[in-house]
Amino acid sequence: MSTYGTAPGAGPAVYDPVTLPSDDNVDPYTFCVELKGNQWFLQKGKMIAYYGSVEFNGIGHGRLDRLVRTSFHSPLHASDWVVAEGSGKMLLADRAFDVNAYDLDEGNLTIRSGNLLAFQPSLSLKQSIVPGFLTLIGTGKFVAASNGPVVFMEPPVRVDPQALVGWADCPSPCHHYDHGYMTGVMGGLRALTGLGGTSGEEHQFEFVGAGTVLMQSSEELMPELDTGATPQQAGVPGAGMSGGHGQGPGTPRLPGQLGDLQRRFGL
Amino acid sequence: MFRLQSSKVLAVDMTGDAVKAKNGSMVAYDGEMAFKKLTGGGEGIRGMVTRRLTGEQMTLMEVKGHGTCFFADRASEINLITLQGDKLYVESSNLLATDGGLRTGTTFTGLRGASQGNGLFTTTVEGHGQVAVMSDGPAVVLRVSPQYPLSVDPGAYVAHRGNLRQSFQSGVTFRTLIGEGGGEAFQIRFEGDGLVYVQPSERNTIAGDV
Structure with a gap:
């Protein structure tokens, strides 16, 4: 048998196939x-x-x-x-x-x-x-x-998009925008230009129903994998982004403007 | 005497003796300390030339004094290793500090180094004393014995010690070339008797993409 690291106090545990845990x-x-x-x-x-x-x-x-x-x-x-x-x-x-x-x-x-x-x-x-x-x-x-230990939460709950890891047994979330951000002259101005100070917390994912929501204790995202494009088909969310709303992909986006679905999901 | 102040800060208690540490890694000290850059890592002219030629660059400083000196580098996790006359193989970029009495040198690693993007050479530390090695996340120590050889992803390899043979394992087939590869095309296989230190994270390597 090997003698390496077996001396008492020789530091961290040494694993071999027998001492490694199973699953x-x-x-x-x-x-x-x-x-x-x-x-x-x-x-x-x-x-x-x-x-x-x-x-x-x-x-x-x-x-x-x-x-x-x-x-x-x-x-x-x-x-x-x-x-x-x-x-x-x-x-x-x-x-x-x-x-x-x-x-x-x-x-x-x-x-x-x-x-x-x-x-x-x-x-x-x-x-x-x-x-x-x-x-x-x-x-x-x-x-x-x-990134950081997972925190489990029960709906109804609103979570930050960057901290969401996943959810179990409950309906898919919807977007929630703070009311003040979108109404009034100042709100509209802010939404349009991003000027006037935004807290960065105007947008959340909202969960309702019964189930569990998994959160990480950090807003650092995993680098997303390239998920490709969903089939271009009527009724498929995010398919090719060619749907109804006037804004084509070539139109420059104004700062602070509410982004499309994919950008909000960090894609 | 090396000890961990936290998992990311190394504290060294010194009573007139010296330690070698990565240049600029001192974060605080208590007492009287003198810092001296070690030209060529204290390996003499020959070591200096070897390092220059092999690209296994390492800038070390010598710290000498009375008191406690603290070292840290980019919030990397620090692992303490006690050497009892055996040899530790570690990438120079992962080496934080060694006891003053330990000898450092360079050695040829072959294809293993190339697959890690770290060059064909690695650093060795030899003698009796303690070494502090950095890793991204706390390292897992895995024992290799003749009946249990180990395969390691080049990106997760940190260091190894003992009497180990390493060979380069490649799973590259025609499927890799058409983009249907297994994603784990290159591994380093360790056989013999010793310990391998693996970090829970992968550096970007050429092998990571195939």
Whole structure:
């Protein structure tokens, strides 16, 4: 056996495949997944180390066709995901952000696409109709990252767009704008020009109904993944942005003007 | 004597002895201290030339005095490592401070370094004493033994020690070339007997994109 680091007081704990936890956190920033011939969906580049023999295959791999058909329904995200399979223990981490595993039991949860690290194939991944978010449906475990520990809140609640991580079991949020920001001469002027001082908190997401809202204790966003464009089809939110309102994509936006949906979601 | 004031600040209690630290990493001190830039990291002319040639640049200062000196760098997490005659391999950019008595040098790492974007060479620290190594997020220490080899993402690798062989593992196939790669195309495989320090974050590497 190795003698390194076994002396008392020699510093942090030393892990080997036996002492690493199975499907649990190693520390607040690192999560260990145990593979015993099963498969996990994994976002690209979140694996930091592994013991044993683990194979990583892109979603497009022919052999995974059946698995993808049953549990992966987000063609726009396909290039960001891989399937890990084999046996061994695998460590996942993301930019030294807090990571946590959550269990879903016949439930649904919607999460910002950049925050989801990995999930079991017993869950199925779908694109939320809210751009930039993904919905997990079914039973199983998934691993998500947040900047700072996750705070759980009960609706009704209004949350800051940058601090929202996701929500479970409740209806999708709507936008909420502070009344004073939009009414009156001064309000209109402010909304139009951004002059006259804005607190930066005029816009929130509003949740109602029963469920849980997940917040991070910071307003730092994960760098968003390129989610591509949704199919250009009548009735699909965010499809191509060619819809009704007069403002084309070429029109310069005035400072302080309320942005379109995607920009408000940090896309 | 090295100790952690917090996970991001290193405190060194000194009684006339010296430590080598990254240039400019002192944040506060208590007592009498003298700071001297170590030209060439205190490795002499030969070490200086080697560092210049290998691109493994490292600017160190020598701190000497009585009292307590505090070091920190860009709020990185600090990990203390005690060396007992063995050799630590660490990237020069991750090295914060070492005991004055430890020898530092450079060594060839081969393709592993290239895949990290850190060049083909790495820094070694050898002797008896303590080393403070920085990482983005607290490092996880993983043991490698003959029956348990370890594969590490080049972007998450921080340091290693002991009698380890490292080889470069590539999963590049025709699928990588058509953009259907596994996302984890390059790994460093450690075999032998020793410890590997891994950070819960990935630097941007060439390997990160394929």
